Amino acid sequence: MRAKMRLMGFNAETIKPLNEEAAAELGAELLGEATIFVVACGCLVLEYSRQKTQQRRKEGEQLAAWDAMRDEVDHLALVLEALQAQVQAAPPPAALEELQAQMRDMRAQLCIQDLPPAPQAEPTPEDEGPPDPGLGQD
Numbered sequence: 001m002r003a004k005m006r007l008m009g010f011n012a013e014t015i016k017p018l019n020e021e022a023a024a025e026l027g028a029e030l031l032g033e034a035t036i037f038v039v040a041c042g043c044l045v046l047e048y049s050r051q052k053t054q055q056r057r058k059e060g061e062q063l064a065a066w067d068a069m070r071d072e073v074d075h076l077a078l079v080l081e082a083l084q085a086q087v088q089a090a091p092p093p094a095a096l097e098e099l100q101a102q103m104r105d106m107r108a109q110l111c112i113q114d115l116p117p118a119p120q121a122e123p124t125p126e127d128e129g130p131p132d133p134g135l136g137q138d
Helices: 002-008 020-089 093-110
Strands: none
Touching: none
């Protein structure tokens, strides 16, 4: 009671004793304010805890995404190495051009380029097979 009076600016020496009704009313008011203060502090603590939990969850998701990207980069690096090895193992373009020139020479020697295309024979009734026994007969 003295603390509240000091906060309100009253001098503690000049305070007169309160009757029971006034004391009960001030006590109820003090108890109500204390209850509101405790509830507000509890809400603050719960909100802080919720925010921290949410922050930890987001950090965990970011870490998982980071690890997934790192794994993907590692996989792509391996694929790149394999492709570089294939490119190095492939014959140079000059060798391919030389092989193409040799093929042209061989075709010229065999006269494949000068031969006319073979005519296609027309199908004969014998090639078509026997007629369907169920069609056209009564």
